[in-house]
Amino acid sequence: MRTTDLLRTLCGGVAIVVACNAAAQPNASSAGVSVPVTASSAKTIKAYNRKLRRDVLQALAKSHQLDSQQTISVRVSGGAVTLTGWVSSADQVDKAGAIAQSVPGVKSVNNKIGVSIPR
Template sequence: MKSVNFLKSLGVALCMTIACSAYAQSSDAAAGGDASMSAPAAKKATKKADRKLGYAVRKALSKSQGVDVSNITVRSRGGAITLTGSVPDESQIAKAEEVAKSVPGVTSVTNKLTKVQQ
């Protein structure tokens, strides 16, 4: 009988230990959950800023004289701009890069523009 009571006590102690451990883990997860709740908001804000910078570069390219923007794609990620596509004249490749670099907020420009083969 003493061994049965001992096993019951041991079982209760084990259950309490597991319950306390599970509670502590769920509390940590809830605290981390608040931080993860703001992660999508931060990601959304970053995408919005990238989109806004891409539009600003595209606008500057379209306003500049001597750059045909009809086949140029502008991508922005964290201030880094990537220009892809084609232009009809070799001189427009360097001109497009200079215009993109002059836009406030641009940290770097990767120029992947090519001359159209006619």
């Protein structure tokens, strides 16, 4: 039995198969499938990433939970935020991650911040 015949049987009709395929389309890029990106959508994505990066940096800077001496870098790709840098304690690492996660638009946080050892 072909896959489409099986889906028709399981889903109950062609309309549901089309709906199932349409619902699966947005996740194609996360499954490792290449999805074409137009120049205008690439610009939109870059602008979104830049804005989200500024928002995260601003939230970190305004936070009274972090020491002002901390140096944290932020990278954003499609809503996924990566934090890098050094802080004085493990508590500061957790706080920075929580602050970044609280920013609207952040989908995930990869916290690569390290704890510096005083000399």
